[in-house]
Structure formats: structure tokens, C-alpha cells
Amino acid sequence: MIPADLFPPRIQLANTPTPLQKMERLSRKAGVEIFFKRDDYTGSELSGNKIRKLEFLLADALAKGADTVITCGGAQSNHCRATALAAVRCGLSSRLILRTVDPAKPPPLSGNILLDCLAGSEIVWVTPEQYRARDEIFEREAQRLRSQGRKPFIIPEGGSSALGAWGYVAGMDELVADLTRLDDGQVKPTTVICAAGSGGTTAGLALGALLSGAPIRVVGVNVCDDRDYFVAIIDSICRQFNETWPSVLAGGIPAYDIIDGYVGRGYALSRPEELAMLRDLVRLEGVVLDPVYTGKAYFGMTAELSVNPQVFGERIVFVHTGGQFGLFPVADQFAMLV
Incomplete structure (x- = not known):
């Protein structure tokens, strides 16, 4: 052990x-x-492997006084769904950057997307091309939250850090x-x-x-x-x-x-x-x-x-x-x- x-x-x-x-x-x-x-x-x-990672990542977010977590993934991202629901359990809000072919016409409310919305997540839809610059999008969204007096904490794709x-x-x-x-x-x-x-x-x-x-x-x-x-x-x-x-x-x-x-x-x-x-x-x-x-x-x-x-x-x-x-x-x- x-x-x-x-x-x-x-x-x-x-x-x-x-x-x-x-x-x-x-x-x-x-x-x-x-x-x-x-x-x-x-x-x-809160099923799946992402929860093990979030136990450490959200502990860090809480220690740093965050009130909102930002993360990213595909439209049906298990990681984003897990983050959204775990954030609720920790008393935090969440903002999810999700990729889809046409952000003006996002996918229907099904599977993980439905759970994201039930958890109250703010969803930002982006194209696959825009998603490649997700670090820049992270910083843009974090700055928007800071301008509103909020305290964001960025969790990388898949919680992989x-x-x-x-x-x-x-x-x-x-x-x-x-x-x-x-x-x-x-x-x-x-x-x-x-x-x-x-x-x-x-x-x-x-x-x-x-x-x-x-x-x-x-x-x-x-x-x-x-x-x-x-x-x-x-x-x-x-x-x-x-x-x-x-x-x-x-x-x-x-x-x-x-x-x-x-x-x-x-x-x-x-x-x-x-x-x-x-x-x-x-x-x-x-x-x-x-x-x-x-x-x-x-x-x-x-x-x-x-x-x-x-x-x-x-x-x-x-x-x-x-x-x-x-x-x-x-x-x-x-x-x-x-």
C-alpha cells in the first residue's frame, strides 16, 4: 500500500x-x-473513471477558493458530465466547453448533455476547429468569469494532469x-x-x-x-x-x-x-x-x-x-x- x-x-x-x-x-x-x-x-x-481524478482536482479548487470550474470535451463527454455533477456536490458552479459540428444547432438533450443541463452547467458550444485552441478558450472564459467577480478553476480535458x-x-x-x-x-x-x-x-x-x-x-x-x-x-x-x-x-x-x-x-x-x-x-x-x-x-x-x-x-x-x-x-x- x-x-x-x-x-x-x-x-x-x-x-x-x-x-x-x-x-x-x-x-x-x-x-x-x-x-x-x-x-x-x-x-x-457520478460513474466512471473521471471521479477518481476529480477527488484531487476539486480538492485543489476548493482550497484555492474557486466558485466555478471550467472544463472541456466532446458533446457527450463523460468527463464534463462527471465534473458538472461533482461540482454540484462540492457547492460549485460549472462551465463546460463542448465541441460540436454546428454550435448554432447543438445536439439534442440526451445522454450526458441532458445530465449536464440538469446539473445547471453553463455550456459553451464550439466547433472542432475552435476546440483545438481550447487553452485560449479556457483563458477567455476564465476572464469573463473574473470580470463578473467569480473565481474560476480550470480543469484540463479529461482531468488529465x-x-x-x-x-x-x-x-x-x-x-x-x-x-x-x-x-x-x-x-x-x-x-x-x-x-x-x-x-x-x-x-x-x-x-x-x-x-x-x-x-x-x-x-x-x-x-x-x-x-x-x-x-x-x-x-x-x-x-x-x-x-x-x-x-x-x-x-x-x-x-x-x-x-x-x-x-x-x-x-x-x-x-x-x-x-x-x-x-x-x-x-x-x-x-x-x-x-x-x-x-x-x-x-x-x-x-x-x-x-x-x-x-x-x-x-x-x-x-x-x-x-x-x-x-x-x-x-x-x-x-x-x-
């Missing part, structure tokens, strides 16, 4: 520890042990405890696989694995962009982590892998074969993934296993990072599959 005094201040938002469940039928089908770390169980409205990475340093600490119990005190080699959408979860898991000393390989399956993009982001988060807390790892840079090639049609765009695999998992194990993150990561993991059942070793832990609210806006795409 990581000593408690190493961790920065945090607030309790997530229902943790989350279960580690063996997928018995999936394991038999794949020929290796496959467990799911059920981080979709971190809450109901050195501080946010502590959420999955803690998550890995929890997982190592799970595996220690499972293995009667001696963790056997394990590959931990997660979706990589903004890099923070993969970075935190890799940092936590290095800190634990356990024989754990961390693998991210990118759901957008490419391997080089994510290596740059994750390495940057890890360097910033070491610069901010130099005594934690004494400058150590964690090892991790990025499995590229499964972005498909693009971010938040699904192929029929990806959706069919989500359906098949529900019918095999009763586990529901989302089409944007866990669905693509699961598709990539399964495709790699179909080529080489030993590619990830004898045991896999797939981190279920939530996101099921993203199913509802694409329900029509399942019409021919159910």
Missing part, C-alpha cells in the same frame, strides 16, 4: 474500492484469465491490493488494459504500477489520434508529476504501452463490428460497455487476443471506465443488432 501521507489532499466522491470481477465465460473463450476492474461502479450519476493522475495512482494501489488478496500475497504478472482518451488514466496507472513494484504491465488502447500523440501526452504528465512531487518516485519514468490501430471511424464514431462486440459482451457476461471509450478499447484487446492469445500474458485486468450514458444518443445504430 502507498503511504497515505504521500497523497495530495482529496475529497471523497467515488464509491471505492470497486470490485475486481473475473469474466469466466470470456476467459474460457479467450484462453486467458480476464478480470474487469469495475470502475463503472464508482457511482450512478499531474494532479489528476493521482486518481489512478490511488486506483492502481487499490488494484494491487485486489491482486495481492487474489494471489495469496504474491502478485503474479498481470497486464492492465484501459482506454486512452486524454492520457491521464494511463499515466496514473503506469505511475502507480511503478510505485507499487508489482509485476504489472500497463497498456492503453487509444480511442482517438495515434500512438505518438498519446506517448507525448502521457510522458508529459509523468514528467510534470515527478517535477511536482520529486520525492515520490525519485524521478522514475514508468513503462507503459499504447496499442494503436483501433480508432476506426474516429473519436466517438463506431463501426457495426464494434457495436456488435458490445452486444455480444452483454449477452456473454451481462456487462455493458460504452461505444466511445471502453468499447473501442475492448474491441482492440479482443482483436489482439484473436491473433495471439498470449499477447498480454496469462492474466488481463480490463479497467471498465464507465461511460454507459454514451449509449443512449446512438441507440438507433443498434437497431439492426438487437
Whole structure:
């Protein structure tokens, strides 16, 4: 276990520890042990992996006297939904910068957008082109809030920063405890696989694995962009982590892998074969993934296993990072599959 005094201040938002469940039928089908770390169980409205990061980020916001948090993401961003609802729990307001093709005609109120609005978030719609300059938009919106006498706190995309990475340093600490119990005190080699959408979860898991000393390989399956993009982001988060807390790892840079090639049609765009695999998992194990993150990561993991059942070793832990609210806006795409 990581000593408690190493961790920065945090607030309790997530229902943790989350279960580690063996997928018995999936394991038999794949020929290796496959467990799911059920981080979709971190809450109901506050479900998913983002909550672990927000425990540290919102603690910092409150310590700095903020009254409004600003963050960004896609129209159906799980991170933005989680931030909006967690902010309410902390007594804060939220402003969300969401991207869509035509800001004058935003998407309908469904899935995460509906929850954003129910939470009272102020939504600023921008085009994908404008979104590329999100740091400038962050500062513009922060300045607008300051001019109104408000105190903004900026949370980066996905909560992916050195501080946010502590959420999955803690998550890995929890997982190592799970595996220690499972293995009667001696963790056997394990590959931990997660979706990589903004890099923070993969970075935190890799940092936590290095800190634990356990024989754990961390693998991210990118759901957008490419391997080089994510290596740059994750390495940057890890360097910033070491610069901010130099005594934690004494400058150590964690090892991790990025499995590229499964972005498909693009971010938040699904192929029929990806959706069919989500359906098949529900019918095999009763586990529901989302089409944007866990669905693509699961598709990539399964495709790699179909080529080489030993590619990830004898045991896999797939981190279920939530996101099921993203199913509802694409329900029509399942019409021919159910």
C-alpha cells in the first residue's frame, strides 16, 4: 500500500474500492484469465473513471477558493458530465466547453448533455476547429468569469494532469491490493488494459504500477489520434508529476504501452463490428460497455487476443471506465443488432 501521507489532499466522491470481477465465460473463450476492474461502479450519476481524478482536482479548487470550474470535451463527454455533477456536490458552479459540428444547432438533450443541463452547467458550444485552441478558450472564459467577480478553476480535458493522475495512482494501489488478496500475497504478472482518451488514466496507472513494484504491465488502447500523440501526452504528465512531487518516485519514468490501430471511424464514431462486440459482451457476461471509450478499447484487446492469445500474458485486468450514458444518443445504430 502507498503511504497515505504521500497523497495530495482529496475529497471523497467515488464509491471505492470497486470490485475486481473475473469474466469466466470470456476467459474460457479467450484462453486467458480476464478480470474487469469495475470502475463503472464508482457511482450512478457520478460513474466512471473521471471521479477518481476529480477527488484531487476539486480538492485543489476548493482550497484555492474557486466558485466555478471550467472544463472541456466532446458533446457527450463523460468527463464534463462527471465534473458538472461533482461540482454540484462540492457547492460549485460549472462551465463546460463542448465541441460540436454546428454550435448554432447543438445536439439534442440526451445522454450526458441532458445530465449536464440538469446539473445547471453553463455550456459553451464550439466547433472542432475552435476546440483545438481550447487553452485560449479556457483563458477567455476564465476572464469573463473574473470580470463578473467569480473565481474560476480550470480543469484540463479529461482531468488529465499531474494532479489528476493521482486518481489512478490511488486506483492502481487499490488494484494491487485486489491482486495481492487474489494471489495469496504474491502478485503474479498481470497486464492492465484501459482506454486512452486524454492520457491521464494511463499515466496514473503506469505511475502507480511503478510505485507499487508489482509485476504489472500497463497498456492503453487509444480511442482517438495515434500512438505518438498519446506517448507525448502521457510522458508529459509523468514528467510534470515527478517535477511536482520529486520525492515520490525519485524521478522514475514508468513503462507503459499504447496499442494503436483501433480508432476506426474516429473519436466517438463506431463501426457495426464494434457495436456488435458490445452486444455480444452483454449477452456473454451481462456487462455493458460504452461505444466511445471502453468499447473501442475492448474491441482492440479482443482483436489482439484473436491473433495471439498470449499477447498480454496469462492474466488481463480490463479497467471498465464507465461511460454507459454514451449509449443512449446512438441507440438507433443498434437497431439492426438487437
